[in-house]
Amino acid sequence: MKTNQALPVKKNEQYTVTIEDLTFEGLGVAKINGYPLFIENALPGEKMDIKVLKTGKSFGYGKVLKQLTSSEDRVPVKNDNYTRVGIAPLQHIRYQAQLDFKKQQVENVMKRIAKMPDVPVLDTLGMKDPWGYRNKAQIPVRKIEGQLTTGFFRKNSHDLVPIENFYIQDPKIDQTILAVRDVMRKYGVKPYNEKENIGNLRHIMVRRGYYTGEIMIVLVTRTAKLFPKSKIIPDILEAVPETVSIVQNINTKRTNTILGNDAIVLHGEDHYKDKLMGHTFEISHRSFYQVNPTQTEKLYQKVLDFADLKGDETVIDAYCGIGTITLALAEKAKKVYGIEIIEPAVADAKLNAEMNGIDNVEYQVGASEDIMLEWSKEKREADLLVVDPPRKGLEKQFIDAVLQMQPTKMVYVSCNPATLARDLALLAEGGYDVKQVQPVDLFPQTPHVETIVLLQRADS
Numbered sequence: 281m282k283t284n285q286a287l288p289v290k291k292n293e294q295y296t297v298t299i300e301d302l303t304f305e306g307l308g309v310a311k312i313n314g315y316p317l318f319i320e321n322a323l324p325g326e327k328m329d330i331k332v333l334k335t336g337k338s339f340g341y342g343k344v345l346k347q348l349t350s351s352e353d354r355v356p357v358k359n360d361n362y363t364r365v366g367i368a369p370l371q372h373i374r375y376q377a378q379l380d381f382k383k384q385q386v387e388n389v390m391k392r393i394a395k396m397p398d399v400p401v402l403d404t405l406g407m408k409d410p411w412g413y414r415n416k417a418q419i420p421v422r423k424i425e426g427q428l429t430t431g432f433f434r435k436n437s438h439d440l441v442p443i444e445n446f447y448i449q450d451p452k453i454d455q456t457i458l459a460v461r462d463v464m465r466k467y468g469v470k471p472y473n474e475k476e477n478i479g480n481l482r483h484i485m486v487r488r489g490y491y492t493g494e495i496m497i498v499l500v501t502r503t504a505k506l507f508p509k510s511k512i513i514p515d516i517l518e519a520v521p522e523t524v525s526i527v528q529n530i531n532t533k534r535t536n537t538i539l540g541n542d543a544i545v546l547h548g549e550d551h552y553k554d555k556l557m558g559h560t561f562e563i564s565h566r567s568f569y570q571v572n573p574t575q576t577e578k579l580y581q582k583v584l585d586f587a588d589l590k591g592d593e594t595v596i597d598a599y600c601g602i603g604t605i606t607l608a609l610a611e612k613a614k615k616v617y618g619i620e621i622i623e624p625a626v627a628d629a630k631l632n633a634e635m636n637g638i639d640n641v642e643y644q645v646g647a648s649e650d651i652m653l654e655w656s657k658e659k660r661e662a663d664l665l666v667v668d669p670p671r672k673g674l675e676k677q678f679i680d681a682v683l684q685m686q687p688t689k690m691v692y693v694s695c696n697p698a699t700l701a702r703d704l705a706l707l708a709e710g711g712y713d714v715k716q717v718q719p720v721d722l723f724p725q726t727p728h729v730e731t732i733v734l735l736q737r738a739d740s
């Protein structure tokens with residue numbers, strides 16, 4: 281049995297501490313006789329009275345009882361709840377300090393994980409107004425005080441905290457969620473009860489085109505029933521006239537995954553349109569589409585700057601989603617090959633290329649690690665490889681295939697600095713030099729950081 285006897289702190293005891301650092305999640309770090317405590321809403325330099333909430337073998341968690349001094353990076357918060365539910369855990373930090381914090385996160389992993397202490401990291405590209413940026417929301421629905429209610433889950437739980445204004449979302453999305461909630465209340469639709477696995481409406485997803493204003497609404501239900509559809513749909517359309525698509529997604533499973541496998545289109549088709557870098561995209565309810573449109577354009581522009589294409593290159597865009605980066609690259613290259621694992625996303629990608637009159641792209645459905653292995657065995661060549669993998673980064677098999685194929689240049693777009701740094705170390709070992717590292721803030725008020733890295737084959 282574990283015992284806490286040797287620890288220098290005791291659960292539920294109070295201490296006065298000075299915050300020394302921030303974790304990568306933005307929690308303040310205080311040390312008591314070398315034992316780290318992680319504390320929400322606490323900034324380096326601040327002195328605070330705290331209470332120990334939880335102790336583990338090598339670290340614990342504390343809670344601020346009284347803030348005794350204030351950092352110059354502290355700003356007033358929009359709402360305490362937003363830290364608690366994880367919507368805006370950095371909301372108490374001045375925006376420039378958030379950008380500096382993100383740069384430091386990337387510098388840390390470049391030193392500690394990639395073992396590249398000398399590679400300079402550029403300043404984080406930030407937003408002018410770092411609020412109201414999200415073009416997509418997935419909002420849980422539960423019964424609170426007898427009523428169908430929308431909000432957000434308290435961190436590490438499924439307790440719903442009612443929230444009407446999310447601040448980080450496009451305000452039109454907030455309004456749409458409330459309008460849909462009211463229609464659901466009017467017709468007595470039953471909110472999902474997870475414990476007993478009864479009730480029906482689990483989530484409301486809303487996506488909005490930043491340039492087009494088109495709205496897609498997805499009602500995620502536990503069963504295929506939704507009554508009375510013939511009234512619900514016209515009511516939603518009346519309340520939110522910009523709606524071009526309403527989809528019912530059915531998720532019968534007891535799971536944390538939001539979307540189920542089956543869907544019924546209730547209005548329009550299973551897509552809405554938006555624009556990015558001057559191209560129009562049709563986006564279906566399952567497709568990945570970056571959530572911060574203006575910052576995404578900055579990100580893609582950086583990818584193009586790093587790629588520095590002259591027009592005669594062959595390019596591979598792995599993990600291409602619906603082809604947003606692919607089309608931006610296609611305008612500057614001879615040919616671009618996109619690889620994506622989700623079939624409907626590839627169907628969207630093909631349609632999007634056609635819709636934009638772009639004919640020098642080809643898409644392949646499959647796992648990037650398998651397709652790249654196949655292509656490297658076929659001795660295919662590429663001048664540039666762009667990768668934009670999910671948080672877990674690149675598979676070892678993918679990296680091995682890259683080292684076989686040896687594209688001259690690589691641009692790595694990453695949403696997870698730790699896996700990025702791990703992969704960069706392997707690519708460096710295989711003969712690639714890291715030339716540029718650019719963090720971009722796609723998720724203001726949260727600790728997430730996106731990074732773009734330019735790599736070049738050392739012998740090229």
Ligand SMILES: C[S@@+](CC[C@H](N)C(=O)[O-])C[C@H]1O[C@@H](n2cnc3c(N)ncnc32)[C@H](O)[C@@H]1O
Pocket residue numbers: 568569570598599600601602603604605619620621622625646647648649668669670695
């Ligand atoms: C971070 S998103 C990037 C999408 C696109 N580049 C964009 O900016 O919109 C990652 C994409 O990789 C896809 N994906 C995940 N694992 C994959 C794999 N093993 N092979 C190919 N695609 C994969 C996901 O479906 C998703 O579309």
